[in-house]
Amino acid sequence: MTYGRARAIFRGGLVLAALAALGACSKPAMTTAEGESATPGGTAPLRLAMVTDVGGLGDKSFNDSAYAGLQQAKARLGADVQVLQSKSAADYQPNLTVLADQDEDEIFAVGFLMSKDLDQVARTYPRRHFAIVDAVSSQPNVASMTFREQDGSFLAGALAAMVTKTKTIGFLGGVDIPLLRKFEAGFTAGAHQIDPSVKVLVKYVGSFEDVASGKELAGVMYDGGADIVFVAAGKSGLGAIDETRARPNVYAIGVDADQDALAPGKILTSMVKHVDVAVFKIAQEAHGLKTPAGNVEFGLRDGGVGLTDFKYTRAAIGSAHIARLATIRDAIVAGRIVPPATREALATFKPAKL
């Protein structure tokens, strides 16, 4: 080995050692920064942050509803609110990490799509508090909020079966995944509770963002004889509502947020999922310096899910149907009807005697 080469190797080694030392220094520095700021101060305002899923703000549905919960926390608890939007699944982890690096008291991950990424970030930042909507996390520092969508969808299906004139109704989902099948199974079972002969068409857009395809698929279902379509498809659903608006004698049923006003009189009701109620509840716990943790399931009883108050369609539905719906709702709350949450459970579902 020549002298020159030995020197070159030595120099390279020095650089490597320096880099390693830098890495060693920066790591503990980061953890102490997190450690100092993890406990919320008594007088400082509560700091809340959320990461949207790919649906993003403006979906007039799920993400907007979570945002409404934060706005409520801002108004009533004086909280500081920050929102990071995700353009793609690749944004989840960076967004969550950015917030975890800041001085946030509670970080909301909106949507089950984020559950894997959140678990990873939660492990890396064990002193931060997180909450996830629509998924159950096993991490001790993550509170989980899930909903009994099948219960609310059951009511929507029952209402649709009462109102339909063609004895055919439809379910239009965003993407064919277990979460959406809770809506599908509950809706179908609810219709069969009223009238087992009602036909339920089921289709999926394959995307939560393809507005044009949502419109076209709603058209296919209306052409296929359905006169009421339950649209659970994120932004794709906006297209389906657009199609409903253009046709006489048909109704859509909205989802997640109260969508009734999007096409007054053309949306029979909305199966509201009060993500805002859930988010606000967690925010309240964080405000009370109580650490939100574990899984909370929101259902009909606590207003986590439910139908709207038929502001524009009360007359078209009629008070007899509305009274009958109330009976069914009570039966679900009392446990006399257990709406199915999967296709398998739907296959063995028998309408209950009321």
Added chain:
Amino acid sequence: MDSFAGFVSLSLVKATPLVFAALAGTICERAGILNIALEGALTVGAFAAVAVSFATGSPVLGLFAAVLAGIALCALLGIAATRFGVDQIVAGTGLNLLAAGGTAFGLVVVFGQPGASPEVHALGAGGEKALIVAAFVAAFVLQAVLDRTPWGLRVRACGENPRAVRSAGVDPRRVRVTATVVAGALAGIGGAFLSLGELDIYSDGMTAGRGFIALAAVIFGRWTPLGAAGAALAFGALSALQFVLQRAGVPSELMQALPYLAALAALTGIVGRARAPAADGVPLDERPAHIGRMAKGSVENRGD
């Protein structure tokens, strides 16, 4: 019969944005620009159409704005690729990201709300039909222009051997940029069809990969305008069929993958031979591969 008519009209509606984008892709690739920014061009077209209709109340002005927005985006690709020698794929990817981010930001600036715009004045059923007809007319016109006009010949030559074009005294950079301008106008109209023709709103992500399906249609149509339009129509009919036949249990994702499988089949020669223009995607100061082979030795020492 009624349901068949419904199927045909759904196929045409599904195909129209693909036809516009596939024609845009064809003219670019024939000139030697591999335009993967079609998705971005659809996006800015759809956004500009709704934004201008919102601001002026005129959907026709919205359509014009879509044309200008598409041209701006695609010409940027053309200029970057010819004047600055930027890699076309890298530039196209960047422009797609710019379009996605820019329109998301634009929603907040123009409408004051993220995610989706409010409803605006749309072109209506008549306008939608007119654009469907226009898409197929454009395919025939573009085919004739490519086959029978001097400009068409230059475009084709630029895609095969830009040095020959230069030696004939024509600037291939100008031809390529012009091709991206024509493509931008077409793709912009395709975007406007989605947001103002079919619908009356713009929503983030609404193009949903149609620009990439159009690229597959270009390949499946073997780089001719009529072929690309035919492939786009076939893809449109496929997704219409998927919509009509779909039921729970059959994965719709498989149907969504079909255009790309078809393009792969075309490329691998399963359904006939497909040959891309020799200088497709090749920067102007590089020789297309086969020219280099043919002229080996004689040109090599010239040092350019």
